Amino acid sequence: MKRAKNVLLIAILLFLTSCASITKFPISSTVPAAEITAKTKQDKNKNYSIEVTAKYLASPERLNPPKNNYNVWIVTEENEIKNLGMLTNKNAKTAVLKTKTPFKVVEIFITAEDQGNNSFPNGLEISRTNLKR
Template sequence: MKTVKNVLLGAVLLLLTSCGSITTFPISNIVPAAEITAKMKQDKNKNYSIEVKAKNLASANRLNPPKNNYSVWIVTEKNETKNLGQLMNKNAKTAVLKTNTPFKVIEIFITAEDQGNNTYPSGIEISRVTLNK
């Protein structure tokens, strides 16, 4: 009986520590129907696993002016801006980016860009969120 309790307690603790934190982006003036969240957790190697998910995000080519993609950026604790990649449409309603980074993330923001491999943001900012420090 004691073993069963220990196993259950261990399972509950594992579930609680594996969740990470989920942050909701503010409503965008550019794409107000979009519901954007970011989930971030730190792994055992001190890297950060980040998942940005956008529901009901209008296609970038429907913006005014039209763009080619949505890029996800981070601001690090050293105030550096890094391109994490592009939001990729999973289906017609959801766009997702899953990635890992060694940098401690202070902010995450999304821009609509003409090119996806930019080293600095130059397009329209869609939304930005500051994470808990």
């Protein structure tokens, strides 16, 4: 009986540590209708899966000044900034970016940019969230 309790406890602990963490971005003053979340999870290879979902995000062409796309960036534990890629429209209401990175993520932020392949953000920052707790 005691062994079964220990196995159950270990299974519960493994389940809780394998769950993804979901973080909501604060309301943006630039696109206040947007509801943005980031789901992060570390896989068995110590990489981080990141899924950023933005609902009701205005088209970047409607911003002032107009831009071409939204880029997702991370700040790593070493305080480096990395471009994860562009949010792509899943449907009329939702834009998504799913990716993996080997870097431990401290912050995620979104900018409106003219180009999607920038190595450093230089556009309008839309929103930022801190993953440190």
